[in-house]
Amino acid sequence: MRAFEYAAARTPADAFARTTPRTAYLAGGTTLVDLMKLGVVEPDAVIDINGLGLRGIRLDRDGLRVGALERMSDVAEHPVVAAEFPVVAQALQASASPQIRNMASIGGNLLQRTRCGYFRDVATACNKRQPGSGCPAQTGANRGHAVFGTSASCVATHASDLAVALVALDARVELAGPAGRREVPLADFYRLPGDSPQVENDLRPGELVTAVAVPRLAFARRSTYLKVRDRQSYEFALVSVAAALDVRNGTVRDVRLAVGGVGTRPWRLPLAEQALRGKRLTEATARQAVEAGTADARPLAFNAFKPALLRRTAVRTLLALGG
């Protein structure tokens, strides 16, 4: 770990003024400090944004708005979130550990880096960490890697559970930067790796995530997050499914389906959603829809099981929600 400067920003303007290409914002620090200790990121200065407010968990006419500095645990336990958007609460509860959730912020969660073991080991090559150096995960230890959205440059998953739930719900991120404020659909905020995996999102220099906005969706009350992993807790997903279902008299009126542990970014399954709309929800229709929606999966040497596991997990989730 390199020696670094520390400064606490008092206002967003103060934060922007301190920003250079060699600074990093610090929220809970559970990703940033970890990667600094590993030597993966080496900022000259860390700008603590915890004093900037960026708080609040509010439900109004438009939907739910959560400040970027709200802690994962507070959002997970919030009664309104649990009642109106169970998929969000459950995705958070299934993340990390209680200690980390108490520390980690919502903004930081969305901006966490991949858990690819080569990315985290500076003794190995990695295009994401060191552009052009290579991607040992293409043939190496890739059991945890992605099957959707991969490229010859990078096959790393986006690791956030929360992001999967939010993408299913068409959430938007609110951003503020030196050039002003803007809002972007979270699904578009994340980039595919293509041939520049080091660029992971649409964040501009100095920009802060200020909040996440989830549009109102009545049937989100019937939503859930199912995370399958090798052990029961404290592990990233092998595969996960975020689903919300509007079903009446056994017929699917509307559905939202996004999956995690399998994509280079949170992965929505629009074809599966489309295939389900207007259908009776049965094991067969669920299976057909999920198969149609995941046909483009491209497994690697050690994660060939993921498409099948994903399909089963998705069908299980849909049937559980529908029943």
Add this chain to the structure above:
Amino acid sequence: MTAEILGRGRARVEGPAKVTGAAKYAADLHPSGLAYGYLVLATVGRGTVTAVDAEAALASPGVLAVYSPFNPLKLYGGIVHSDQSFLGQNWLPLQDAEVRHHGQIVGLVVADTFEQARRGAALVRVVYDARPPVADFAAALPNAVSPGPINGEPDVLDLLAPGVPSIEAALAAAPVRAGGTYTQPPKNPVPLEPHATVAVWDQAGLTLHLGTQAAMPSALTVAAALGQDPARVRVLSEHVGGGFGGKLYTWAHPLLTAAAAQALGRPVKTVITHEQMFSVTGNRTPVHQTVELGASADGALQAVKHEAVSGLSTSGLIFEQAAHTTSRYLYKAPNIHVAQKVAMLDAPPSTWMRAPGEEPGSFALESAMDELAAKLNLDPVELRLRNYSTVVPGRGVPWSSKHLDECYRLGAARFGWNRRAQRPGSVREGDWLIGYGMASAAYPGNQFPYTMAKVRLRADGGAEVSSATADLGTGMRTVLSSVVAERLGLPGERVAAVLGDSVLPMNYGAFASAGTASTATAARAAASAAVAQLVQVAVQNAASPFHGLDPKDVVYAEGRLTGPGGLDAAFGELLTRIDVSGVEAQDGSAPPPDARNFAVHSFGAHFCEVRVHAWTSEVRLRRFTSVIDAGRIVNERTARSQIAGGLVFGIGQALFEGSVMEPASGRTANANLAEYLIPVNADVPVFDIQFLSHPDTNFNEFGARGIGELGTVGSAAAIANALFNATGRRVRDLPVTVDKLFG
């Protein structure tokens, strides 16, 4: 008044110190003037270091020194692993430029602070002439070689009935056969307390604070490597935060830390990270086994064939002796063949890890027995009872005490085994498939020779027992205090136990589940000797009311001496009155029983219930019953923890643990506790642990055998067998992860 101190659930004596943080582990110590070491590890799997550029590191703030093969710290060779040296690998660090495995120590950076040392280490540029390592265990199997004799028996051992030409012939003649190939990856003992060393030199020599299971062998090993008189090296290890075998041997970093402290004239502390532990402090080797069982239609075993190939690091030292420790003796069969080979790997040093040999061996044998039971359509408990051994196959000697049959029967009753469905995949609760499985456990009753303990009776009425062993969470302090308190008739609180110091009475340390059998028997003998010494002092000291009496007329009981004519004094009062601060005596453990008369094992039977999700194949353990036959249980509370910990190890073996070694580079891809999975609390079910109480006085006067490793033996097989019962799917490759179960 205190007769029941043994057996009762006495709380761990150092428990409050541990939970309040008052207990100091090696890494907690900060002697004045302390400097910090940080290791530099090789990033190639085999090769030669051709250059080390330390310029940037040396220019980095606070860095005091960069040691490397080109700027080494002098260490003395000529020590190889023997009873006197516990060196963890067959080379000394930095004494040559050879890289023998990925993650091998190639440098040590010392700086004023830990952070500066870590930064300095990141700046050291090491240039290698790399060669491809032999790191692919599967590919190395055909080149496996003989390891030489095992436990005094040939590595290929045939115990055949008269007239039977070979095990193959015996198998061919058996009407029912079962078995398969069972594999498991390398594993790492990664205790939560990282390996830490603090080296302090003064006129008296070196004091090394070191988390170790074996203080005295460590001191001897360090003294030899540093070219010091053993009398000038003292190893202190008051608390050890887990070891599991990984803290038995002395690794390379304490040697370098001690040498650096000497060179720099400052105390140096090196704490290695959990990541570094995966290559610096030893692994359990990968194991590939085939088991073939042949039985008659009524389930009587006719032939047991068990062949194992274990990895073995080219750095040494310990490989898993899977067949000889299990199929060699567990069942009565007229024909038994066990064989062991080793496949040499350019891997981190192979070392001891909880139940070495029995852990993989029991998984293979007890899985195969379950497969045989399924083929015979016979209850797995019944199959084991039909093949129950009462004498060691091929040797005819009985066990000192064996009640495994009672473990099976009692365990089955407690668990409700009769509710098990014989047909796999036939019990379902909603979307969950339910399965029951069982397996046997056996682990040798070990007792070390020459274990000594000292007991001191003090003028304040208290007593102290000491021996150079360790308490790595096993409860040894509590056991020693209780054993001596019982012998002396004192409340447990009045007897302090002192250990973790190489200058205390001779003790090899805490391993091989031999602690209670060795140290507790020595402590008990020392307590008796101290009482005899007390009586001598009482009759000889002129100021003593017992002066001049025949020692035979002075009786010690419950902390008091009594004599003719109503003479009576508590020993503390007496010592105070005669102005003696204390009396003490040493004594040793009795020699273990002659192996020609008895075999000694602890036994157990495990039963478990699993649930497997019908859609996703996620596994949940619902409950576990283990019945344990380990002789006399000295303290049930800490004993239960030992078994529970062993079972958690078995759960890890069955479902989670494995180091992923990259075949091309020899790098461990998951060398951290986020990706090397161990069970979390949510994965651990309710344990129903029951101890039988059959003191094994053929083994030692005290009747106690070991329990530290027993819980690990067979528990993975019980889980895998339950998974088969739940799903009909037999997974023979550990760990059993979701992807292997579904489909």
